[in-house]
Amino acid sequence: MSLHIPEKPVRRPPALKPGGRIGVAAPASPFDKKRFETGVNLLRERGFEVVLPEGLFSRKRYLAGDDDHRLAILRDLFSDPSIDAVWCARGGYGSMRLLERPELDNLGLHPKAFIGLSDITALLNHLVIRCKMATFHGPMITTLADADQQSIDHLFALLGGGGVPPILARSSRVIVSGKAEGRVLGGNLSTLVHLLGTPYFPDFKGSIVFLEDIGEKPYRIDRMLTQLLLSGSLEQAKGVIFGSFMNCGAEKEIETIAAERFSSLSIPVMSGFPSGHAMPCLTLPLGISARLDTDEASLWYLESALE
């Protein structure tokens, strides 16, 4: 293990202060209004102002409006100096359709906390790699409706700028024992493998790679892990953390598959980490250096994620 020194440090967005203005984006699929309102109310109760851009509830098949529309909302929120953070309403599918757009490259000019997971993984990693801006793998507005107290407390302690609370995985399993340091990247496994072979797959060199998924059968998890292995994209990674695999079959079978596929890696690998679609979902800053210790089942961030 050697200390990972990022070549170009990422920009850290400002902390989200009480009374801050949260702009909502929907770069992927349309969403359930009732769950959305529950999430918005939770943010309002915390003292934030929630800004809903015009056309946020648009729908075009499985997309929350066409590509131009979803991109315009993102771009406008990032360029509006009165907006302090950009929070995604839901994942689903659609983020990767925006990756070719040059407008995305400018989002990092105005660093803001950008929060989401699942399909949003495509944007979270893109903003780290292309825009050199830290992003946040955490509950979306609609998933705030399901969030438990631990996930909520972790999220707001983090976004408030008090540093990243250390994360302990209580029911973890060690696949390859060890310690590693590196910037945290990754997110939803399906979303990531559907970027393989494109210019938008994140560079995992020197990274601790987090992986989670929902609703994928065991053979599909195997297929995706096999693809990751065959792609060589983990060869220069520093460690792998498996989060929750909700509705993917028996937890034990997924652990067996993860162990079978990844036990040959020469880097620390751990499963059972409390982040992903299931609760608790502890928010992980991406692009920020952390220290993984599989025997302690811990992830300690080494840097602040926010200014």
Next chain:
Amino acid sequence: MSLHIPEKPVRRPPALKPGGRIGVAAPASPFDKKRFETGVNLLRERGFEVVLPEGLFSRKRYLAGDDDHRLAILRDLFSDPSIDAVWCARGGYGSMRLLERPELDNLGLHPKAFIGLSDITALLNHLVIRCKMATFHGPMITTLADADQQSIDHLFALLGGGGVPPILARSSRVIVSGKAEGRVLGGNLSTLVHLLGTPYFPDFKGSIVFLEDIGEKPYRIDRMLTQLLLSGSLEQAKGVIFGSFMNCGAEKEIETIAAERFSSLSIPVMSGFPSGHAMPCLTLPLGISARLDTDEASLWYLESALE
């Protein structure tokens, strides 16, 4: 359009003569015994001897035995001079787990008709590209149980060495009008995109690319086509043919997605081609040159697929 001259012509397996010995392989998932018997009986009624290797019915989770076992059956069938053709029992998942094995590279030393589809796509294309051997995208033993007369007639006319009957798509839709010549490659869309980013994704340069799928929701079809586009792997292809998309939602929605994603390609693109999981499933030789004419909705093979 210019005539496509393959740099290195593929080897053509010998035709399957009456009384020929068909060896059955299961490189992917275990299979239903009743459907399998129906398929085997159909081959026997046609006058072929069907050889069932020891351990063919093995099962390890979603695999028909472990990787060594499935690979050994394939290798033994190809190296046995008394076997005239190797027919896959079923797809599912598992072929891509074998692609790293050097033993696969030797299969082409003894060219035999190799027949399958779905997950077998990984092997079909691998044998064309790595082993320079023509393969056959067609019904597997278990899918023979569903095959209609047209599919059966086409299949056995083809395997018998009488040349490839011309294929007309009766309910096709033109996405990009045109004519193209090139070797036919491709198969199951999911299987192909899960090879992207690995050394095993087939080189589509100069090829007519066939794509089909089963049981994938519309947003997933969109995601896979978007990945193919972003990967640039179609940039040097000569044409694209969409086959059946069975249980993937409304046929019209899939056609809309295919048209939306691929209408910007500057090569002929056609949907509604009678090959894939749905019937009729007309067997397509892979690695063999053909001529696509979207306005005639036709695919004419320019070469024989068998010696």
